Amino acid sequence: MFESLSDRLQSAIHKMKGYGKITEDNINEVLKEIRLSLLEADVNYKVVKEFTNTVKEKALGQEVQTSINPGDLFVKIVNDELTELLGGDVVPLNMKGSPAILMLVGLQGSGKTTTIGKLANFLRKKHSKKPLLVACDVYRPAAIDQLKQLGKQLNIEVYEEGKQDPVEICRHALSYALENHYDYVLIDTAGRLHIDEELMDELSKINQAVHPNEILLVIDSMMGQDAINVITGFHECLPLTGVILTKLDGDTRGGVALSVRHLTNVPIKFIGISEKLDGLTSFDPERMSGRILGMGDVVSLVEKAQEAIDEKEAERTAKKMQSGKFDLEDFLSSLKQIRRMGPLESLIKLIPGASKMGLNHIKIDPKQMDHIEAIVLSMTPQERRNPDIIKASRKTRIAKGSGTSVQEVNQLLKQFEQMKKMMKQFSNGKFKMPF
Amino acid sequence: MGIFNKIKTIFNKEESLEEKIINDSVEDNAIKEEIEIYEKGLTKSREGFVSRLVNLTNKYKKVNEEYFEELEEILIMADIGVNTVEDFLDRLRDRVRHENIENPEVLKEIIVDELFIIYVDGDVLVNKVNYSEDGPTVILFVGVNGVGKTTTIGKLATKMKSEGKKVLLVGADTFRAGAVEQLKEWSERSRVAFYGKENSDPASVVYDGVQKAINEDYDVVLVDTAGRLQNKTNLMKELEKINKVITSLISDAPQEVLLVIDATTGQNGISQAIAFKEITPITGIVLSKLDGTAKGGIVLAIKEKVDIPVKFIGLGEGQNDLQVFDIEKYIYGLFKDL
Numbered sequence: 001m002f003e004s005l006s007d008r009l010q011s012a013i014h015k016m017k018g019y020g021k022i023t024e025d026n027i028n029e030v031l032k033e034i035r036l037s038l039l040e041a042d043v044n045y046k047v048v049k050e051f052t053n054t055v056k057e058k059a060l061g062q063e064v065q066t067s068i069n070p071g072d073l074f075v076k077i078v079n080d081e082l083t084e085l086l087g088g089d090v091v092p093l094n095m096k097g098s099p100a101i102l103m104l105v106g107l108q109g110s111g112k113t114t115t116i117g118k119l120a121n122f123l124r125k126k127h128s129k130k131p132l133l134v135a136c137d138v139y140r141p142a143a144i145d146q147l148k149q150l151g152k153q154l155n156i157e158v159y160e161e162g163k164q165d166p167v168e169i170c171r172h173a174l175s176y177a178l179e180n181h182y183d184y185v186l187i188d189t190a191g192r193l194h195i196d197e198e199l200m201d202e203l204s205k206i207n208q209a210v211h212p213n214e215i216l217l218v219i220d221s222m223m224g225q226d227a228i229n230v231i232t233g234f235h236e237c238l239p240l241t242g243v244i245l246t247k248l249d250g251d252t253r254g255g256v257a258l259s260v261r262h263l264t265n266v267p268i269k270f271i272g273i274s275e276k277l278d279g280l281t282s283f284d285p286e287r288m289s290g291r292i293l294g295m296g297d298v299v300s301l302v303e304k305a306q307e308a309i310d311e312k313e314a315e316r317t318a319k320k321m322q323s324g325k326f327d328l329e330d331f332l333s334s335l336k337q338i339r340r341m342g343p344l345e346s347l348i349k350l351i352p353g354a355s356k357m358g359l360n361h362i363k364i365d366p367k368q369m370d371h372i373e374a375i376v377l378s379m380t381p382q383e384r385r386n387p388d389i390i391k392a393s394r395k396t397r398i399a400k401g402s403g404t405s406v407q408e409v410n411q412l413l414k415q416f417e418q419m420k421k422m423m424k425q426f427s428n429g430k431f432k433m434p435f
Numbered sequence: 436m437g438i439f440n441k442i443k444t445i446f447n448k449e450e451s452l453e454e455k456i457i458n459d460s461v462e463d464n465a466i467k468e469e470i471e472i473y474e475k476g477l478t479k480s481r482e483g484f485v486s487r488l489v490n491l492t493n494k495y496k497k498v499n500e501e502y503f504e505e506l507e508e509i510l511i512m513a514d515i516g517v518n519t520v521e522d523f524l525d526r527l528r529d530r531v532r533h534e535n536i537e538n539p540e541v542l543k544e545i546i547v548d549e550l551f552i553i554y555v556d557g558d559v560l561v562n563k564v565n566y567s568e569d570g571p572t573v574i575l576f577v578g579v580n581g582v583g584k585t586t587t588i589g590k591l592a593t594k595m596k597s598e599g600k601k602v603l604l605v606g607a608d609t610f611r612a613g614a615v616e617q618l619k620e621w622s623e624r625s626r627v628a629f630y631g632k633e634n635s636d637p638a639s640v641v642y643d644g645v646q647k648a649i650n651e652d653y654d655v656v657l658v659d660t661a662g663r664l665q666n667k668t669n670l671m672k673e674l675e676k677i678n679k680v681i682t683s684l685i686s687d688a689p690q691e692v693l694l695v696i697d698a699t700t701g702q703n704g705i706s707q708a709i710a711f712k713e714i715t716p717i718t719g720i721v722l723s724k725l726d727g728t729a730k731g732g733i734v735l736a737i738k739e740k741v742d743i744p745v746k747f748i749g750l751g752e753g754q755n756d757l758q759v760f761d762i763e764k765y766i767y768g769l770f771k772d773l
Contacts, residue, residue: 039517042701045508108724109581109697114611141589141620146613153612193727195479220581224514224701226729229483233728247580250664252703275580275610366669 022059022074031056034078041255042224047085047262055081086285087261087268094213094241099132099177101185101210105203105238106218107230108191111246113143115218115272116188117150118280119244122270124156125278129183134173135160136206137190147188154277157182166190167205174210187212194233203238214241216269221245221254231264242269245283249273326420328384332376339369374402375412387413472758473768476750479728484513485770488546492539498531502539506546514701514729516736523549547770554738554762562746562760565690565718566655571603571648573656573681573688576721577674577711578695580662583723585614587695587749588657589621590757596627600654605644606631607677608661618659624754628653637661638676645684658689665710678715693746695721698731705733708741719746722760726751 031052038048058077094100102119104112120131133151135158137143144160151158159173170187177185187206192199207215217240219227234240243260248271260268268283320326376384378401383390390398390413399406487509495502503524510520527542527549536542566572574591576584588604595602604622606629608614615631622629630644641658648656660677663670681688692715696704711717722731722745734745745760758764 036517039511040702042514042703045511107699107727108586109583111581140617141624142613142617145616146611149612193724195728220697220699222579222697222701222703223699224704224729224733225512226514226699226727227701229728230699247664249667250579250703251666251706252701255701 024060027056027059030074038255038258041253041258042222042227043255044225044228044259044263047259050262051081051085051258082258083286085258085262087283090282090284091242091267091269093269095127095184097213099174099182099185100214101174101187101212102214102216103187103189103203103206103210103212104216104218104244105189105234106191107193107220108140110191110218110220111272112191112218113137113146113150113188114275115244115246115270115280116147116186117154117156118272118277119270120156120184120186121154121277122280123184124154127183130181131156131184131186132173132177132180132182133158134170134185134187136166136169136187138163138166138169139190143188143190150277166202167209170206170210185210194230194237200233200237207238215239216242216244217266218244218246219256219260221248221256221271222250222252223256227256227259228263231260231266235264235266240264240266242267244268244270244272244280246272249275249279328376328379328387328416329381331416331419332373332384335369335373335376371402371404371408372412375399375404375409378402387416469758469761470764470767472750472756473761473764476726476748476756476758477765477768480725480730481768481770483728484509484730487512488543492543495539497537498539498542503528510732512730513732514704515732516702516705519553519736519739523553547766550735551762551766553735556739561744562719564746567685567687567690570685571645571653571656571688572690573645573648573658573685574691574693575658575660575678575681575689575715576693576695577660577715577717578662579664579707580611582662582695582697582700583721583749584608584662584695585617585621585659586752587693587721587723587747587757588618588659589625590749590754591747592621592625592627592657593754594757595655596625601652602627602655602657603644603648603651603653604629604631605641605656605658607637607640607644608659609633609635609637609640610661614659614661637673638680641677642680642684645681645688649684665707671710671714674711675714689716691718691746692716693719693721694743695723696731696733696737698722698725698729698749699727700733702733702736705736705740708737708743712741712743717743719744721745721747721749721757723749725749726756 034055035048035052038051039045043051055077058081059074093102104116104119106112116133120133123129123131133147133156135144135147137147144162148158148160150156159169159176161169161172166189173185173187176182187210189203189206190199192203194200206212215238217231217234219230223230231243243266245254245257245260245268248254257268260266268285270280271283273279273281320330375398378398379390383394383398390409395406395409399409402409491502491505491509494505506527507520507524510523511517515523527546530536530545530549531542536545564572564574576588578584585608592602592604602625604618604627606615606618608618609632615633618631619629630640630647632640632643637660644658645656647653658677658681660674661670663674665671678689678692694708694711694717696707700707708717708720720734720737720743722734725731725748731748737743738745745762748758748760748765750756750758
């Protein structure tokens with residue numbers, strides 16, 4: 001995400017670095033690039049205007065003239081401004097009260113129902129508490145069914161009364177939650193246009209009836225300039241406490257992230273980064289702005305790895321790697337752990353400098369991973385522990401068993417050998433891990 | 436007289452309206468009704484766009500650089516896209532220079548004409564569904580998540596049913612929870628047939644659905660697919676397979692592949708159009724959710740850059756709010772207060 005935006009900004013800033021000092025002339029050229037780039041990214045027109053003005057003012061100020069390297073300082077100014085625009089400090093969820101009530105609102109198709117599933121899953125994982133989902137989308141066909149299916153997948157209870165009055169459903173759900181000691185109540189509402197007075201009124205009534213701790217507006221990150229009308233429309237009707245940006249795993253530049261807080265003062269709290277039910281993560285403005293500028297996002301990479309990887313298992317594997325006793329059994333378990341972290345493409349993007357190395361457009365076919373896994377699974381435990389014994393007839397059998405070809409089996413064995421060599425070099429200290 | 440004024444005269448005068456259509460009062464009423472739906476559905480979009488353009492015209496006595504800067508803002512805010520807007524403004528500046536235009540009042544009409552030209556660009560515009568001459572016509576719906584594919588199919592089914600067609604809906608979104616159920620509910624509302632299976636391979640559901648349509652002599656098959664972000668290789672491959680499966684059963688099918696785009700979409704719409712067109716032979720766009728404040732200007736950029744025309748627009752939540760896209764009615768609906 002954001003890669004195209006960051007590429008444009010980076011090349012613009014790179015131009016800046018070529019100059020000895022910042023002058024009115026050369027800064028205008030860079031600012032023009034930045035302006036176009038931000039507009040292409042769907043950043044609100046007014047925000048772009050203000051942003052370029054502020055950066056210009058600061059860059060032409062005293063700090064820069066006393067600086068040795070104007071380019072670096074310019075990067076810092078742009079970075080600080082971006083962070084500022086993205087919302088300064090992180091604002092956590094207000095989880096006071098038992099149960100804590102969260103309501104999700106938004107336009108049709110922004111991703112409320114999927115997000116509510118992810119959010120419940122996230123809260124349960126982080127705080128190990130008991131959430132209750134409330135189905136209040138009584139308009140869209142099968143919306144209740146969708147939430148029930150998500151609840152089933154996650155093993156989280158869903159409160160529903162069919163197509164009744166949503167305000168009443170919420171009241172009843174709240175008493176149900178109190179009686180049964182739920183910690184969180186998450187209300188899924190129907191998608192609606194911010195100009196639909198009747199339906200907006202329904203939301204106000206729910207708000208008055210149950211007083212949610214958090215009213216979160218769910219916004220599609222592919223949204224264009226109309227975002228501001230939607231955000232202000234909802235904000236005028238409801239005391240919004242936060243925004244969740246969805247579908248950031250697409251190739252959208254997500255400029256709407258830059259507009260949200262600046263124009264409304266409502267913080268972005270979460271972002272949706274995959275279709276899977278663990279594809280929701282806290283929004284961190286500093287990281288996001290670092291990402292926009294191509295500084296990478298090591299912190300989220302490490303966090304992701306920590307969540308997915310069994311530490312003891314990892315330690316055992318690491319020891320084996322160092323001693324050179326790493327075999328295909330270990331390889332298989334590592335493969336599974338990596339897959340648990342989600343699609344590889346999204347991991348690669350978190351690596352610092354990935355876009356510079358051209359890695360951001362890399363596409364990894366999950367089927368290829370399937371093939372590798374199938375090959376290893378078609379070996380006997382003995383073969384996995386000692387790959388050297390795999391000769392022609394065994395190879396044919398493995399290829400048949402895994403539905404691949406002997407060539408693919410050969411390729412895998414060869415790659416595995418190379419990997420083992422590399423690991424030895426790592427442990428001998430000849431290489432440094434990239435992170 | 437500019438193109439826009441011609442359109443305006445046509446829709447304002449009863450005589451011209453009658454000239455335009457065959458003297459058939461039923462059809463006449465139907466057309467009037469359609470124009471009303473356009474006018475009503477575009478009310479909010481119009482308010483945000485035209486009133487600003489009118490203000491701009493009143494504010495400036497003479498066309499100057501500041502005028503252009505404000506015009507740029509209005510066009511970008513309509514999501515027409517920064518590159519398309521820059522080109523557009525360059526052309527406009529040229530015309531202003533060559534034709535010595537000073538009066539913003541005159542320029543206002545030229546702006547509408549030029550926007551029309553971006554979209555039409557010398558093409559013969561086809562907004563009719565390409566029905567197969569014999570055997571079922573298959574229409575495949577594709578798009579990213581949450582744009583309104585299923586709802587569009589539901590509305591279109593109602594429309595086709597009322598035209599006397601035998602319609603089958605095929606639910607191949609086997610990924611999203613409740614999606615198949617959602618389409619099934621639509622088939623009940625529109626009283627058309629339904630085929631779908633949850634938790635199975637989408638291509639095989641499509642195969643069985645199209646096979647059913649052939650065996651049971653359906654006129655139209657509307658195929659719903661899962662929403663997919665255009666940068667997800669495996670999901671795009673799945674779509675490619677679905678398309679192939681349809682062609683393997685009926686060689687000239689799918690007769691239509693419609694890309695559904697949410698009117699609130701920004702510049703990513705261009706990337707969506709390019710990526711989906713690479714995988715499937717997209718024949719048109721359904722611009723959904725135009726009844727909000729969004730202007731859907733991205734379709735101008737898509738037409739210009741990727742050359743895909745809009746075939747339908749969604750102007751409301753009602754079953755009859757899906758309309759065949761008519762650039763003349765659209766421009767009239769958007770600029771009638773001008």
